[in-house]
Amino acid sequence: MNTRFLCDRHLGKLAKWLRILGYDTLWNPADMSQDFLRRGGRDGRIALTRKRDLEGVGLDRLIVVKADRVDEQIGEILDKLALTPDPKDRLTLCLRCNATLEAVVKEGMEGAVPAHVYQNNTCFRRCPICGRIYWRGTHTRNVEEFLRRHIPTHPP
Numbered sequence: 405m406n407t408r409f410l411c412d413r414h415l416g417k418l419a420k421w422l423r424i425l426g427y428d429t430l431w432n433p434a435d436m437s438q439d440f441l442r443r444g445g446r447d448g449r450i451a452l453t454r455k456r457d458l459e460g461v462g463l464d465r466l467i468v469v470k471a472d473r474v475d476e477q478i479g480e481i482l483d484k485l486a487l488t489p490d491p492k493d494r495l496t497l498c499l500r501c502n503a504t505l506e507a508v509v510k511e512g513m514e515g516a517v518p519a520h521v522y523q524n525n526t527c528f529r530r531c532p533i534c535g536r537i538y539w540r541g542t543h544t545r546n547v548e549e550f551l552r553r554h555i556p557t558h559p560p
C-alpha cells in the first residue's frame with residue numbers, strides 16, 4: 405500500500421505538495437488535537453506535526469517536522485521514510501480535496517478551460533468532488549521545476 409499522510413494545521417503547504425507528489429494526505433486546518441493525529445495513525449497514516457511537544461508522547465507513526473521551509477520539509481520526510489515518489493503518481497490527486505482525479509475527454513473541456521489551454525493540451529483530469537480541472541502542461545512543468553530546484557536529492 406502507498407504511504408499515506410495526515411498533516412496538522414500548520415502544514416497546509418506541505419499537505420498540498422505531498423498531494424502533488426501523489427501521496428494521499430489528509431489535512432484539517434481546524435483540528436490540532438492529539439486525537440486527530442492518533443486517528444490518522446490508526447487509519448494507517450503517518451501523522452506529520454509541527455508540535456515538538458508531541459515528540460515522545462507514545463504516538464507511533466508520528467513525525468515531528470523540523471524544517472521551516474516547505475521544500476526542506478518535503479526533503480526531510482522523503483529522507484526519513486526513504487521514499488522516492490513515482491513520477492507517474494504526480495498530479496493524480498485534487499490539491500484541494502485529496503480525491504483521485506478522473507480522466508475526462510478533451511472535447512468536453514472546450515469552454516471549461518482557457519482557449520490556449522484547450523488548444524495546447526490533450527490530457528485533462530477533473531476532481532469528482534469540487535470539479536476543478538487539471539491539465540498536465542502547466543502544472544507538471546511547475547512541479548518539476550520546483551522539484552529540480554528544491555529537492556536535488558530526488559530529481560524528477
Ligand SMILES: [Zn+2]
Pocket residue numbers: 498499500501502503531532533534535536
Ligand atoms: Zn477537488
